[in-house]
Amino acid sequence: MFDKYLINAASVHNTGPQDAPDGFAFTAKLGYYRGLGLSMIEELTVSVGGTALAREAVRFDEGNGPLTLDQMETAFDRRWAFGTEATILVAHPGGFPAGEHKLALRQKLRVSYLPFPAFNNDEKTVAL
Amino acid sequence: MLQRWASLVMAGTVKRGVSLYSFQEELFLGQMTVEDCVAFAASIGANGIEILPEQNIATFPNVSDAEVGAWQEMVARHGCELTCYDMFLDTKLRRDHVMSDDEQVESIRRDLVLCNRLGIRNMRVLVFVRPDILARCVPYAEELDVHMGVEVHAPWHIEHAWILRTVEEADRLGTRHLGLLPDMGIFMKHYPPVWRARFEREGACPEIAQFIVDQHEAKIMAEYTIYEVAVKLKGNPTEVRMAETLRHSPYSNPKRIRDYIPYFRHIQAKFYEMTPDARDPSLAYDEVIPELIAGGWDGYLSSEYEGNRWVQDVEAVDSREQVRRQHVMFERLLGETGRETA
Numbered sequence: 001m002f003d004k005y006l007i008n009a010a011s012v013h014n015t016g017p018q019d020a021p022d023g024f025a026f027t028a029k030l031g032y033y034r035g036l037g038l039s040m041i042e043e044l045t046v047s048v049g050g051t052a053l054a055r056e057a058v059r060f061d062e063g064n065g066p067l068t069l070d071q072m073e074t075a076f077d078r079r080w081a082f083g084t085e086a087t088i089l090v091a092h093p094g095g096f097p098a099g100e101h102k103l104a105l106r107q108k109l110r111v112s113y114l115p116f117p118a119f120n121n122d123e124k125t126v127a128l
Numbered sequence: 129m130l131q132r133w134a135s136l137v138m139a140g141t142v143k144r145g146v147s148l149y150s151f152q153e154e155l156f157l158g159q160m161t162v163e164d165c166v167a168f169a170a171s172i173g174a175n176g177i178e179i180l181p182e183q184n185i186a187t188f189p190n191v192s193d194a195e196v197g198a199w200q201e202m203v204a205r206h207g208c209e210l211t212c213y214d215m216f217l218d219t220k221l222r223r224d225h226v227m228s229d230d231e232q233v234e235s236i237r238r239d240l241v242l243c244n245r246l247g248i249r250n251m252r253v254l255v256f257v258r259p260d261i262l263a264r265c266v267p268y269a270e271e272l273d274v275h276m277g278v279e280v281h282a283p284w285h286i287e288h289a290w291i292l293r294t295v296e297e298a299d300r301l302g303t304r305h306l307g308l309l310p311d312m313g314i315f316m317k318h319y320p321p322v323w324r325a326r327f328e329r330e331g332a333c334p335e336i337a338q339f340i341v342d343q344h345e346a347k348i349m350a351e352y353t354i355y356e357v358a359v360k361l362k363g364n365p366t367e368v369r370m371a372e373t374l375r376h377s378p379y380s381n382p383k384r385i386r387d388y389i390p391y392f393r394h395i396q397a398k399f400y401e402m403t404p405d406a407r408d409p410s411l412a413y414d415e416v417i418p419e420l421i422a423g424g425w426d427g428y429l430s431s432e433y434e435g436n437r438w439v440q441d442v443e444a445v446d447s448r449e450q451v452r453r454q455h456v457m458f459e460r461l462l463g464e465t466g467r468e469t470a
Contacts, residue, residue: 001437002156033152034182039221073223082183083156112219113256 002031006122007105008085014095014128021095023057024128027085028105031120035082036109038067038075042117043108046090049101053090062086100127142420143428144458145169145176145211146451147396148184150433153445155183166206168448172455176211176428177203178252178394181242189238196245211428212250212309212394213243213274217257229261236265236276244272250394252309255279259293262306269305275393277309285314285380286388295391307391311432313398314380317412319344320400322438327370329441336367340374350374382415386423393427395420400435402453406460417461429458 008027016022030036044060046053059066062080066089080086088105096103104123111118146169154160160168162184166177181188187195203210217235219227227235236257243251251269253262253276262276269276278294280286291308298306319341328337336357343353350371357363357371399408417429431454436445459465 001152004440005157029156033149033156034180034216035186035188036182037218037221039223040218042223076221079188081186083158084186110220110223112217112221113254 001033002029003120003122005029006031006107006120007103007124009103009124009126011085012096012103012126012128015089016095022093023089023091024096025087025089026103027087028122029083029085030080030109031107031122032109032111032118033082035079035084036111038062038072038078038080040110040112041069041072041080041107042110043106044069044088045104045106045108046088047102047104047106047123048092048097050104053092057091059089059091060086061089096126096128098128100125102126141426142417142462143176143426144174144455144462145178145428145430146174147178147180147212147214147430147432149178149180149214150431150451151447152183153436153440153447163202163206166203166208168451170206170208172452173459174431174451174455175206175208176430177208178212178214178396178428178430179210179246179248180214181239182214182216189242191242191245193245200247210246210248211430212252213239213246213248214252215239215243215254217254229264232257232261233264236261237268240265240268240272240274240276243274249273250275250277250309252394252396253278255281255284255290259297262294263297263301266301266303266306270303274305276306277392277394278307279309279311279396280314281311282313282316282378283376285378286310286384287380295388298391307393308388309392309394309396310385310388311396311398312411312413312416313434314378315382315412315416316344316377316410317379317415318410319377320410320438322401322435323370323373326438326441327366331364331366332370333367336361336363337370340367340371344374344377347379350377379412382412382419385416386419389420389423389425395427395429396432397429397454397458398432398434399450399454400433400438402450402457404453406453406456408454408457413457413461417458421462431455 006028011027014021014024044058103126107120109118148165151165251274324337354371358368431451433447433450
């Protein structure tokens with residue numbers, strides 16, 4: 001319902017030493033009309049140039065400190081609030097590749113009243 | 129003055145309100161605040177405000193007394209009142225198992241308590257919540273004086289066997305705190321033009337789109353149409369998806385809603401699009417509202433605009449204008465137009 005608004009393309013930046021970045025980060029919103037507990041966010045799949053990065057490379061921080069996706073599964077006291085940006089940190093040696101590339105985010109949510117998982121997809125062209 | 133007001137209520141006056149769900153596009157994008165929504169609702173005479181705490185209160189579920197007070201003060205400042213609390217139930221909170229019955233009851237009780245603290249007397253219960261779980265919550269609902277209304281949402285309809293289980297529980301317990309909460313999406317008389325237009329933009333050919341619309345117009349059962357489109361017409365994936373929306377597009381008989389008036393106190397006035405001359409091209413409000421009036425129902429028709437997701441690919445969403453048009457229609461159907469204001 002909000003797919004095209006998920007990734008904040010202007011927020012993409014490299015992390016780690018400036019001359020040898022070890023990853024990149026960006027902010028994004030949850031594609032849902034309400035907030036959701038972090039334990040119900042099953043996957044945050046980040047792709048660069050059409051290639052999905054490893055689940056272990058992704059961490060999430062809604063403002064209370066970064067968590068791996070495995071740690072999110074038991075973060076029962078934390079929520080991704082409606083319409084708010086969280087930071088998604090990606091371990092990626094060299095940082096976001098130079099030049100223009102597609103950055104994609106796929107969110108897989110466990111929404112209790114749906115018989116199947118909910119998927120949200122956004123893709124933005126980013127040039128660092 | 130007071131007597132006149134009382135006589136109006138006695139006669140059964142359908143009231144107009146708005147759910148904050150209607151402004152999800154602008155709220156999500158930070159283009160409106162909750163107070164902007166309330167002020168807008170007040171400006172069109174829709175003084176009943178339905179909220180989704182999990183959308184509208186960032187600190188949910190740990191909402192302080194100060195926040196509760198600020199909400200009540202803000203709503204009162206605009207001459208409005210809080211009408212309904214939309215609950216959720218995260219039965220799949222954990223990856224490896226579904227919530228136990230006790231946990232479900234405790235989660236619903238948590239919402240009943242917050243609903244009561246906010247001074248709200250109606251709680252919208254998601255349709256998938258089991259009637260026997262709700263029966264266990266009735267003592268809490270009675271103590272807190274909150275009506276639990278199971279959302280009668282498409283593809284369910286008012287006399288679906290699952291919905292009737294809740295009615296049976298309410299009768300068995302002899303309670304006035306468990307019942308229904310109809311969502312007007314169950315009265316889809318015509319296929320929504322905004323749905324069709326979106327599918328055509330995504331690659332449905334006009335001929336197959338027209339076939340699907342015609343099949344819906346004729347009220348042909350969805351599975352026939354889906355098979356026709358997917359197999360006989362060799363429809364593309366978009367055309368098949370469009371045909372599959374028919375599974376969720378029932379036209380429930382408007383004449384039956386009167387029989388269920390004792391069971392509901394609030395209505396979610398779902399809509400997808402209003403025309404510039406303030407008509408709903410899809411949902412049969414012109415048939416449902418006369419039944420509510422005739423039955424003396426006096427709850428809120430609470431706007432629930434859900435058209436944003438169908439048009440946001442080609443135009444800026446204007447939820448205020450859509451809601452405004454729906455209320456022009458309500459005023460007309462409720463006979464308010466031209467009525468002397470007290």
